[in-house]
Amino acid sequence: MHLGYALLFLLAAIKWGDWRNWRIYYPTILFFIGGDLLKNALLHNHRMWEYHEAIFGEKIFFGHLIINLLVMAIVYPSIILIYLGKYPRSKWKQVTWIGFWVFILMTIEYFNLRFDLIHHYYGWNMWWSLAFDVVMFTILRVHHIKPLLAWAFSIIWLLFLWNVFNIPITHLK
Numbered sequence: 068m069h070l071g072y073a074l075l076f077l078l079a080a081i082k083w084g085d086w087r088n089w090r091i092y093y094p095t096i097l098f099f100i101g102g103d104l105l106k107n108a109l110l111h112n113h114r115m116w117e118y119h120e121a122i123f124g125e126k127i128f129f130g131h132l133i134i135n136l137l138v139m140a141i142v143y144p145s146i147i148l149i150y151l152g153k154y155p156r157s158k159w160k161q162v163t164w165i166g167f168w169v170f171i172l173m174t175i176e177y178f179n180l181r182f183d184l185i186h187h188y189y190g191w192n193m194w195w196s197l198a199f200d201v202v203m204f205t206i207l208r209v210h211h212i213k214p215l216l217a218w219a220f221s222i223i224w225l226l227f228l229w230n231v232f233n234i235p236i237t238h239l240k
Contacts, residue, residue: 068120069137069138076145079145080148080149083153084148094214095147098210099146100143102221103138103139105225107132107135110238113189113238115187115188115191116186116196118130118135118179118184119134119186120134150208151207154208165201165204165205168200173193173196173197176193176196177193180193206221
């Protein structure tokens, strides 16, 4: 099923993505992927959520790492090419655009939970995913305009989540 999601995002990016300016978005794509890699490294022994493949492709997409790499390679660049490529100018439309993307990811997560394709752990839930997605899409836009500010916001957000979820420092070993 995760392959299906990835292909849908890729098809959407082919149709609506700003491929002409992909070089402009490339740093933000790397930022997005790098943030997820950092999350996976820091929380390797304390994952807040974990992907599973239960519908088809169990032999290929057999674990969280493989599925997450698929998401990083296809979904994240596709999202950035559309999200930043079509980012509106007016404030109200920007809020709506962020809301639209949050809605898409929340809908996917809802179905993933319903069909046992993702599991939440350690108190993570849909409300935390909602907050995470709002912050993530906001920071992705900030990164596109002011990368250093986005890094600062990301570090603050990481420290906030680390403290809220009381993640033991021993999990960094």
